Amino acid sequence: MSVTLExxxxxxxxxxxxxxxxxxxxxxxxxxxxxRGEIILLExxxxxxxxxxxxxxxxxxxxxxEGREQVLKRLGPGGVFNLVPVLDDGPNPASAMAWTDVxxxxxxxxxxxxxARAYPALAMxxxxxxxxxxxxxTALIEDLSLRTVEARLARLLxxxxxEEEASPRRITQQExxxxxxxxxxxxxxxxxxxxxxxxxxxxxxxxIIVDRPGLEAKAML
Amino acid sequence: MSVTLExxxxxxxxxxxxxxxxxxxxxxxxxxxxxRGEIILLExxxxxxxxxxxxxxxxxxxxxxEGREQVLKRLGPGGVFNLVPVLDDGPNPASAMAWTDVxxxxxxxxxxxxxARAYPALAMxxxxxxxxxxxxxTALIEDLSLRTVEARLARLLxxxxxEEEASPRRITQQExxxxxxxxxxxxxxxxxxxxxxxxxxxxxxxxIIVDRPGLEAKAML
DNA sequence: CCCAAAGTGCGACTTTAGTCACATACAGCC
DNA sequence: GGCTGTATGTGACTAAAGTCGCACTTTGGG
Numbered sequence: 001m002s003v004t005l006e007x008x009x010x011x012x013x014x015x016x017x018x019x020x021x022x023x024x025x026x027x028x029x030x031x032x033x034x035x036r037g038e039i040i041l042l043e044x045x046x047x048x049x050x051x052x053x054x055x056x057x058x059x060x061x062x063x064x065x066e067g068r069e070q071v072l073k074r075l076g077p078g079g080v081f082n083l084v085p086v087l088d089d090g091p092n093p094a095s096a097m098a099w100t101d102v103x104x105x106x107x108x109x110x111x112x113x114x115x116a117r118a119y120p121a122l123a124m125x126x127x128x129x130x131x132x133x134x135x136x137x138t139a140l141i142e143d144l145s146l147r148t149v150e151a152r153l154a155r156l157l158x159x160x161x162x163e164e165e166a167s168p169r170r171i172t173q174q175e176x177x178x179x180x181x182x183x184x185x186x187x188x189x190x191x192x193x194x195x196x197x198x199x200x201x202x203x204x205x206x207x208i209i210v211d212r213p214g215l216e217a218k219a220m221l
Numbered sequence: 222m223s224v225t226l227e228x229x230x231x232x233x234x235x236x237x238x239x240x241x242x243x244x245x246x247x248x249x250x251x252x253x254x255x256x257r258g259e260i261i262l263l264e265x266x267x268x269x270x271x272x273x274x275x276x277x278x279x280x281x282x283x284x285x286x287e288g289r290e291q292v293l294k295r296l297g298p299g300g301v302f303n304l305v306p307v308l309d310d311g312p313n314p315a316s317a318m319a320w321t322d323v324x325x326x327x328x329x330x331x332x333x334x335x336x337a338r339a340y341p342a343l344a345m346x347x348x349x350x351x352x353x354x355x356x357x358x359t360a361l362i363e364d365l366s367l368r369t370v371e372a373r374l375a376r377l378l379x380x381x382x383x384e385e386e387a388s389p390r391r392i393t394q395q396e397x398x399x400x401x402x403x404x405x406x407x408x409x410x411x412x413x414x415x416x417x418x419x420x421x422x423x424x425x426x427x428x429i430i431v432d433r434p435g436l437e438a439k440a441m442l
Numbered sequence: 443c444c445c446a447a448a449g450t451g452c453g454a455c456t457t458t459a460g461t462c463a464c465a466t467a468c469a470g471c472c
Numbered sequence: 473g474g475c476t477g478t479a480t481g482t483g484a485c486t487a488a489a490g491t492c493g494c495a496c497t498t499t500g501g502g
Contacts, residue, residue: 062359062367064363066367068366068367070363070366072362087348088349090356093360094359123344126348127308127344127348128309130351130352131305131309131351134351134354135309135311135314137362138293138314138315140362141362142285142291144402145289145402146283146285147285148458148459172478173479174478181367182460183459183460183461184479185460185461186458186459186460188482189482370488393449394450395448395449403490404489404491405449406451406490406491406492409450
C-alpha cells in the first residue's frame with residue numbers, strides 16, 4: 001500500500017485542501033511502517049520529518065537517565081508528531097515509539113515548511129494542533145504536580161474506558177505507570193486498593209468500573 | 222503613558238511589521254497596568270484578550286483544589302500570554318498574576334484574530350511562541366515526573382543566578398516551591414542541605430553558588 | 443522607630459511513592 | 473501441551489515529600 005489521496009484527505013491536517021493541493025502534497029509524502037515496539041525517532045536527534053499517523057498508535061515519551069519513562073501523549077490515526085522541532089529547527093524534544101504496528105506518512109522538514117507556507121489552511125492546522133497539545137500538557141503538569149497517583153489513575157481508568165473499543169492493544173500496568181509518571185508496583189498496589197474499596201473490578205485482562213461516581217470523586221473531576 | 226509605536230515595535234511579536242502595519246495594530250491595543258499581586262485573569266474564564274508584557278513580570282500558574290500552586294511560566298517584557306484560549310476559543314488554561322507592578326498591552330480576542338490573519342509575520346510569531354512554550358512545558362513535565370526536588374532546585378538556582386541582574390524582585394522560598402511543584406518547607410530543608418554540603422551559601426537575601434560544578438551535577442545537567 | 447505582615451528555620455511526624463526480591467499466572471508459540 | 477517471555481501480586485523496606493506547629497527574623501510602611 002502506498003500514499004493515496006484518499007487516506008491523505010482523511011487526516012484532519014489536510015482535510016481542508018483542494019484536490020489539486022492534495023496532489024501536490026502527496027508528491028512529498030513518504031509512507032513508512034514500523035513494527036510494534038520499534039523506535040521511530042529519539043529525543044535529542046535532529047528532526048528529519050513531520051509524521052502523520054495513518055494506522056496504529058504511537059507513543060511519545062521522554063526517558064530519564066535512570067531509564068524511567070514519562071509518556072507525553074498517545075496518538076492514534078490522524079495524530080501528528082515531531083512538529084515542534086521541524087518548526088523551530090531544534091532537537092527533537094521527545095522520542096516516539098510504535099505502540100502497535102504503525103503506518104505513518106512522513107514529510108521531510110524542508111518540504112513541510114514549504115507547503116506549510118504555501119497553504120494557509122495547513123498553517124492553521126499546525127496552530128490548532130499546537131494549541132491542543134499545550135492544553136494537554138498544561139493538564140499533565142497540573143496532574144503531576146498537584147495530584148496523587150491514585151487520583152491520576154482514577155482519571156486514567158475513566159478516560160481509558162471511554163476509548164476502550166477503539167484501542168487495539170490492552171494496556172499493561174507498566175504502561176499506565178509510564179503515562180502517570182510512576183512505577184509499575186505502585187500501579188499494582190493502587191489498583192488493588194481501588195478494588196478493595198469496591199470502585200473497580202480487576203479481571204483477567206480488563207478493568208471494569210463498578211462505581212463510576214466513586215471513581216470520579218477520586219479523580220477530582 | 223499610553224500605547225506608543227516605539228514600545229510596540231520593541232515587542233518581538235511586532236518587530237517585523239512595517240510602520241503602517243504597526244500603526245494599524247496600535248489602534249487596537251489597550252494599555253493596562255496591574256499592581257504587584259493583582260490577578261490579571263483566572264483559569265476557566267472565557268478569554269477576553271491576548272496580553273503582551275511591556276514592563277514588569279507576570280506569573281502564569283495553576284491552582285489545585287487544596288490551594289497549592291504550580292507556576293507554569295514567568296514572563297518578562299516581551300512575553301505573551303493567553304494566546305491559546307484566544308486561538309481555540311476555549312477557557313483560559315491557567316491564571317495570570319502580576320508578579321511585580323506590571324504594564325501590559327492587551328488586544329481583544331476578535332481584533333487579535335483579525336490582525337493575525339491579515340499579517341503573516343504575526344502568525345509566524347504566534348507559531349514561534351507556541352513551539353517555545355511546548356518545549357518549556359515538555360521539560361517541566363520531565364522534571365516533575367523524573368527528578369527529585371533537590372535536582373529541580375539545583376537547576377532553578379543555576380538558571381536564577383543567570384538572570385539575577387534582570388530580576389527586579391527577589392524570590393521567596395514560597396515562590397520557588399510553586400515553581401518546582403512542592404511546598405515551602407521542603408525548599409527550606411533542601412536549601413539547608415545544599416548549604417551543608419557546601420554547594421551554596423544562603424545569605425541575607427540571596428543565595429550564593431559556591432560550587433557550581435557540584436550544583437550542576439545535582440541538577441543532572 | 444515601631445509594628446504588622448511576610449518570610450524563615452526547624453523539629454517531629456505522617457503519608458506517599460519508589461525499591462527490591464520473589465512467587466505466580468498467563469499467552470503465545472513451536 | 474510444555475516452555476518462555478511478559479505481565480502480575482505481594483510483602484517488607486527505604487526514601488522522598490508533605491504536614492503541623494511554632495519561634496524567630498526581616499522588611500517595609502505608617
